[in-house]
Amino acid sequence: MxxxxxxxxxxxxxxxxxxxxxxxxxxxxxxxxxxxxxxxxxxxxxxxxxxxxxxxxxxxxxxxxxxxxxxxxxxxxxxxxxxxxxxxxxxAKQAKNRLHIDLHVGPEQRDSEVRRLTEIGAKVLHKVEAQGSNHVTMADPEGNEFDVQ
Structure with missing residues (x-):
């Protein structure tokens, strides 16, 4: 069940x-x-x-x-x-999240979505291009990490 x-x-x-x-x-x-x-x-x-x-x-x-x-x-x-x-x-948050959300917007929308999320309070932490993955790791206003793919 x-x-x-x-x-x-x-x-x-x-x-x-x-x-x-x-x-x-x-x-x-x-x-x-x-x-x-x-x-x-x-x-x-x-x-x-x-x-x-x-x-x-x-x-x-x-x-x-x-x-x-x-x-x-x-x-x-x-x-x-x-x-x-x-x-x-x-x-307060102490360390890196052990669980995070992935937002699947597609490669053609990723850059515009990252800009939009930054405008509403997120921060870009780093871009990942490795092991077949291409995404941007971001943090929400309290520092919780999430990825935009």
């Missing part, structure tokens, strides 16, 4: 990384306003647990992006398919 999953990324600023990765991937930032309103009304969370971003309530310590074509749980705003969840942790 196949298992459902999401990729969780530890970070300092989940809202910033969610915005970056939504733009990078063409995903949507999840809207958890309905869930936050329900939990606030029941007393399960307080006003310090959320903030308002673009007119919507958002968790301070968690933010997620989801593929725009995947289903959504209307009661919580949580994506039910391909998604990335960013969670705040107290410690």
């Amino acid at each position: 196949a298992v459902d999953w999401k990729l969780v990324v530890d970070c300092s600023d989940p809202l910033q990384l969610a915005r970056f990765w939504a733009l990078a991937l063409g995903y949507e930032v999840e809207d958890n306003s309905v869930l936050i309103d329900q939990l606030l009304a029941s007393g399960a969370v307080g006003r310090n647990d959320f903030t308002v971003v673009d007119g919507r309530k958002a968790w301070r310590l968690l933010a997620a992006v989801r593929h725009p074509d995947d289903p959504v749980d209307e009661a919580s705003g949580t994506g039910l398919g391909r998604r990335l969840l960013f969670q705040a942790v107290p410690e």
Whole structure:
């Protein structure tokens, strides 16, 4: 039996990384306003647990992006398919990622995609042309590495 999953990324600023990765991937930032309103009304969370971003309530310590074509749980705003969840942790990134995302845009789009990603906050770390691979290794605004192929 196949298992459902999401990729969780530890970070300092989940809202910033969610915005970056939504733009990078063409995903949507999840809207958890309905869930936050329900939990606030029941007393399960307080006003310090959320903030308002673009007119919507958002968790301070968690933010997620989801593929725009995947289903959504209307009661919580949580994506039910391909998604990335960013969670705040107290410690900063220490070393190279052991897991990273590859963006497959094709050789004809690679340079323009690298420029676009740089404009929204990514940094080029190095270009790789070895062992049959030709890609650009980049870092998101918090230094998490990813490749553009």
